[in-house]
Amino acid sequence: MGAIRTRIEAALAHTLPAADRAPTRLHSAIRYAVLEGGKRVRPLLAFAAGEVVIAPPARLDAVSCALEFIHAYSLVHDDMPCMDNDVLRRGKPTVHVEFDEATALLVGDSLQTLAFEVLSQVGLCENAAVQLDMLSTLAIASGTHGMAGGQAIDLAATGVTLTFPELEFMHIHKTGALIRAAVKLGALSGERQDHAVMHALDQYAKHIGLAFQVVDDCLDAESTTATLGKTAGKDAVQGKSTYVSVLGLPRAKALAEELRQSAHEVLLPLGTRAARLGALADFVVRRQF
Amino acid sequence: MGAIRTRIEAALAHTLPAADRAPTRLHSAIRYAVLEGGKRVRPLLAFAAGEVVIAPPARLDAVSCALEFIHAYSLVHDDMPCMDNDVLRRGKPTVHVEFDEATALLVGDSLQTLAFEVLSQVGLCENAAVQLDMLSTLAIASGTHGMAGGQAIDLAATGVTLTFPELEFMHIHKTGALIRAAVKLGALSGERQDHAVMHALDQYAKHIGLAFQVVDDCLDAESTTATLGKTAGKDAVQGKSTYVSVLGLPRAKALAEELRQSAHEVLLPLGTRAARLGALADFVVRRQF
Numbered sequence: 001m002g003a004i005r006t007r008i009e010a011a012l013a014h015t016l017p018a019a020d021r022a023p024t025r026l027h028s029a030i031r032y033a034v035l036e037g038g039k040r041v042r043p044l045l046a047f048a049a050g051e052v053v054i055a056p057p058a059r060l061d062a063v064s065c066a067l068e069f070i071h072a073y074s075l076v077h078d079d080m081p082c083m084d085n086d087v088l089r090r091g092k093p094t095v096h097v098e099f100d101e102a103t104a105l106l107v108g109d110s111l112q113t114l115a116f117e118v119l120s121q122v123g124l125c126e127n128a129a130v131q132l133d134m135l136s137t138l139a140i141a142s143g144t145h146g147m148a149g150g151q152a153i154d155l156a157a158t159g160v161t162l163t164f165p166e167l168e169f170m171h172i173h174k175t176g177a178l179i180r181a182a183v184k185l186g187a188l189s190g191e192r193q194d195h196a197v198m199h200a201l202d203q204y205a206k207h208i209g210l211a212f213q214v215v216d217d218c219l220d221a222e223s224t225t226a227t228l229g230k231t232a233g234k235d236a237v238q239g240k241s242t243y244v245s246v247l248g249l250p251r252a253k254a255l256a257e258e259l260r261q262s263a264h265e266v267l268l269p270l271g272t273r274a275a276r277l278g279a280l281a282d283f284v285v286r287r288q289f
Numbered sequence: 290m291g292a293i294r295t296r297i298e299a300a301l302a303h304t305l306p307a308a309d310r311a312p313t314r315l316h317s318a319i320r321y322a323v324l325e326g327g328k329r330v331r332p333l334l335a336f337a338a339g340e341v342v343i344a345p346p347a348r349l350d351a352v353s354c355a356l357e358f359i360h361a362y363s364l365v366h367d368d369m370p371c372m373d374n375d376v377l378r379r380g381k382p383t384v385h386v387e388f389d390e391a392t393a394l395l396v397g398d399s400l401q402t403l404a405f406e407v408l409s410q411v412g413l414c415e416n417a418a419v420q421l422d423m424l425s426t427l428a429i430a431s432g433t434h435g436m437a438g439g440q441a442i443d444l445a446a447t448g449v450t451l452t453f454p455e456l457e458f459m460h461i462h463k464t465g466a467l468i469r470a471a472v473k474l475g476a477l478s479g480e481r482q483d484h485a486v487m488h489a490l491d492q493y494a495k496h497i498g499l500a501f502q503v504v505d506d507c508l509d510a511e512s513t514t515a516t517l518g519k520t521a522g523k524d525a526v527q528g529k530s531t532y533v534s535v536l537g538l539p540r541a542k543a544l545a546e547e548l549r550q551s552a553h554e555v556l557l558p559l560g561t562r563a564a565r566l567g568a569l570a571d572f573v574v575r576r577q578f
Contacts, residue, residue, distance in 0.1 A: 017433055023441035026433055077398060082390035093417055102444055105394070109366060112398065112439045116405045117428035120421050121443035128417035132409050139406035144306055148399045152312035155391055255415060 001044065001279065008043045009035070011061040012068060015118060016177035029099045029107045030114075033084045037090030037229065040152060041212065041284065042067040042178060046186035048276040049201055053190025062124055063134070063185045066115040071143050073111035076104055078151065084234075091229035112142070126191070134188050141181035150174025152238075162241035168210070175216075176209030183208075196269075203266040204277060212284050217242035218252050219289070228289055260285040290331065290568065297332045298324070300350040301357060304407060312366050320390045320404075323361045324542045326379030328519065329469060330573065331356040331502065335475035337565040338490055342479025349414055352423070353476045355404040359431050360467060362400035365393055367440065373523075380518035403429070420517070430470035439463025443529075451530035457499070464505075465498030472497075485558075492555040493566060500548035501573050506531035507541050508578070517578055549574040 012034055019028045043064030050060045079086040079094040080101060087097050096104035119138060119283040150173030157170065180182060183205035187198055213221040217235065221244045225232045235242045243252040267274040301413055308317045332353030339349045368375040368383040368391060376386050385393035408427060414420040429435055439462030446459065472494035476487055506524065510533045514521045524531045532541040552570040556563040 011328055023433065023438050023445065025445065026397065026438065026441040030433070077413065080394065082394060103441075105366055105371060106437055106441055106444075109362075109397070109401065110433045112401055113428050113432040113437065116424065117432055120424035120428055121424070122421065128421055129411075131421060132411065132417055135405065135409035136411070139402050139409055143402040143406055144312065144319070144399045148395055149312050150316065152315040152392075152395055155395075156312065166338065169390075220531075 001276070001283075004044060005040060005063070007057070008040050008047070008064050008068075008207075012247030015062075015065045016114075025099070026103065026106055026110065029095055029103045030110055032092075033076050033095050033107050033111065034068065038068070039090060039287070039289070040064075040066050040068060041280075042071055044180065044184035044280055045182040045208070045277075046189070047207070048280050049183045049186030050189045051276055052197060052201065052270055052273045053187055053193070054273075055186065055189035055191075059189045060186065062118050062121070065190055066119045067117070067178070067182050067185065069111045069115035070138065073108040073115070074142075074147060074178075075152070076111070076204075077108040080104055083151075083155070084229055084238075086234070088225065089230050093216045119275055120262075126277060130188055130193075134185050137181050137184050137188070141177040146173055146181075147175075150177065151157060151164070157241060159239045160241070161248065164246055166281060167241055167243065167246055171210060171213040176206065177211035179212060180205040189271050200266050201269055201277075204263050205279075207259045207266070208281055208284055209264040211256050211263065211281070214243045214252055214256040215285055215287065216260065217244045217255065218246075218249060219250060219287075223288070290565070290572075293333060293336050294329055296346070296350070297329050297353050297357075300354055304354045305403075313369065314388070315392065315395055315399065318384055318392045321381075321387060322365050322384050322396050322400065323357065326381060327361070328576070328578070329353075329357060331360055331471035333569055334468065334471040334497070334566070335478070335495070337563075338472045338475025338497070339478045340489065340565055341486060341559055341562045342476055342482070343562075344475065344478035345478075348413060348478045349475065351407050351410065352478055355427060356410045356467065356471050356474065358400045358404035358407070359427065359436075362404070363431075363436060363440070363467075364399040365400070365468045367398040368555070369393055372440075372444070373527075375520055375523070377514065378519050413476075418423075419477055419482075423474050426470050426473050426477070430466040435462055435466030435470075437466075439466065446507050446530060448528045453535055456530055456532065456535055459493075460499060460502040464502045465564065468501060469494040470499035479523055479557065483516070489555050489559055490566075493552050493570075496548045496555070497550040497570055497573055500545050500552065500570070503541055503545040503548065504574055506533045507538060507545065508576075509533075510538060512577070525529075545574050 016031050017027045019031055021027055031140050046063050047060050076095045078084050078090055080096050087094055095107050119135050150170055153170045154174055161274050186202050223232050260281050264278055267278055305320050306316045308320055310316055335352050336349050363386045367373050369380055369385050376383055383397050410479050439459055442459045443463055472490050476490050509524050512521050549570050553567055556567055
């Protein structure tokens with residue numbers, strides 16, 4: 001996993017505009033937002049799904065960049081004063097603190113654009129129709145029926161006590177959609193697509209997407225700011241409904257473990273090629289940050 | 290032109306998510322940001338360029354929506370308190386005034402996503418490679434080497450006196466890039482692309498892109514807020530360099546007229562099919578809002 005992470009970091013650094021290219025302040029801020037830090041869960045999932053379908057690594061590099069740029073854009077905008085108003089992310093001051101609010105706004109905007117630019121480059125896939133499917137998948141996962149929609153539901157729900165199904169609905173959009181897209185984009189990077197494999201991978205992604213958020217909520221409740229690299233205990237302070245507030249910590253942890261096991265089960269028919277996806281399920285649930 | 294405008298309005302209203310679909314507040318705000326108002330210059334340019342290459346109108350509908358969504362996203366974000374802090378747009382309160390800042394942020398984010406979603410839909414072009422070219426063109430025009438980059442240069446230049454070449458550089462990015470993309474996307478909507486035609490259309494688009502901004506600056510200096518539908522006289526108050534502050538009003542107007550004539554000249558070899566592009570050059574330069 002270490003080698004793939006190193007590869008992903010190199011691809012990100014290489015694909016982002018150079019800091020000395022005009023407009024330099026914007027480009028510096030964009031690099032600051034993406035590089036150094038970040039678990040790279042979405043790129044790792046894309047690479048792991050790509051292993052199942054024997055996808056070329058160069059294509060997975062581009063897919064990984066697109067996914068991470070969308071993720072980073074959402075973090076930069078979510079941290080802004082009019083949203084979560086957070087000052088710490090990945091152990092560093094957030095972009096609007098380190099630079100300024102206007103720059104943070106443009107950083108997020110530009111990163112989103114760059115994600116679609118990277119995925120639309122000539123020759124990325126041999127089959128242009130598959131490449132359009134990738135673009136469409138990423139757009140739908142990021143928009144109002146995916147990540148941005150989940151964020152809007154989250155905003156509306158602050159200070160409101162949600163039921164378990166409402167909470168699940170929110171996170172299926174806010175976190176789950178992009179994680180599902182990560183696995184699908186990895187799977188679309190292979191030369192051929194097998195329907196049964198795609199279906200199994202999507203089932204896996206659904207379990208992992210929810211598990212990721214359940215664990216995030218547990219970590220927010222249990223960890224220190226130093227360990228997390230972002231402000232801990234924020235959910236309780238902001239009166240947000242979380243898996244911990246709705247289920248309690250022990251049941252939330254049991255749910256994460258259940259989802260981990262379900263993820264492993266749906267991978268069984270895929271055999272050893274899915275080993276890395278299995279390892280990622282373990283990482284997502286057992287991580288400490 | 291009236292019939293095409295009506296067609297564009299219908300396409301926008303039809304393509305945007307319905308206001309009663311969850312998340313309803315976000316979807317209402319998105320529709321508020323795009324519908325009712327707007328000159329639709331970019332869609333009109335795409336339709337006019339499409340006439341030159343006999344493009345199917347349904348494809349031009351999608352292209353128009355993508356262009357107008359990118360344009361509307363940039364306006365919503367530019368109006369926010371951390372950027373231009375404006376309260377009036379297209380004769381209505383800006384999105385962050387009518388709704389709130391967090392919603393305005395998500396509206397812009399979602400509109401950008403939706404632009405790429407619309408352009409990546411299955412079957413939009415018979416040739417998937419041409420469709421990827423459209424997506425790539427739109428992304429590059431919107432990003433840090435295009436519109437967002439121009440916005441960053443504009444931010445850095447507030448309160449600084451620019452030279453004419455610096456001003457031109459800024460606007461070639463900030464306004465020019467998306468206008469050029471509008472003409473190119475219209476031209477790519479035809480069944481075949483002819484290199485000489487594409488080149489002439491691009492020359493036309495460069496003239497029109499600059500003319501558009503020169504006229505905008507003249508109108509900001511000369512008009513009332515009521516006529517413009519947005520705050521007039523803002524450039525002078527904010528100490529921004531404009532074509533009027535750098536050249537003076539008479540020379541700025543002469544420049545706009547020169548650019549209009551240059552636009553007509555490059556259209557000559559295209560014959561009568563380019564008549565609507567000629568009419569749009571006149572509209573862009575002689576408009577009162």
